[in-house]
Amino acid sequence: LVARVYESKAEFRSALQHEKEGYTIYKNQLGEHHEKTKESSEYLKYLTQQAVALQRTMNEIYKNGSNANIMPLKFTAPSMASVLEQLNIINGILFIPLSQKDLENLKAEVQRRQQ
Numbered sequence: 001l002v003a004r005v006y007e008s009k010a011e012f013r014s015a016l017q018h019e020k021e022g023y024t025i026y027k028n029q030l031g032e033h034h035e036k037t038k039e040s041s042e043y044l045k046y047l048t049q050q051a052v053a054l055q056r057t058m059n060e061i062y063k064n065g066s067n068a069n070i071m072p073l074k075f076t077a078p079s080m081a082s083v084l085e086q087l088n089i090i091n092g093i094l095f096i097p098l099s100q101k102d103l104e105n106l107k108a109e110v111q112r113r114q115q
Contacts, residue, residue, distance in 0.1 A: 001086045001090075002018040003015040003016070003018040003019035003022065003043070003047065004078055006018060007047060007050070010054060012047055012050055012051035012054060013051070015047050016044065016047050016048065016051065019040060019043055019044050019047060020044065022040050023037065023040040023041060023044055026040050
């Protein structure tokens with residue numbers, strides 16, 4: 001989440017730093033093959049590409065001045081699901097996915113306790 005804030009400000013070094021920290025935590029806690037670790041790795045690649053594009057643009061401006069051809073930067077807008085997930089994590093809310101069988105067992109247990 002912090003990396004995305006820095007990305008939106010085109011502060012890619014800070015964004016990369018924070019996302020690298022997140023990636024390290026995911027990798028150490030969840031392993032390399034977890035969805036969050038892979039997602040973080042992809043986002044690191046994206047941030048690196050954006051940082052390179054920004055640096056190329058800045059080099060073009062320094063080289064050619066006001067005649068430089070400036071390409072607009074692309075910013076990723078996080079999905080609503082991603083935003084809600086981050087807010088839940090920040091607020092200590094953890095969702096545990098349940099199978100249909102788990103839900104049926106839970107309903108049966110609730111009904112049994114109510115009787």
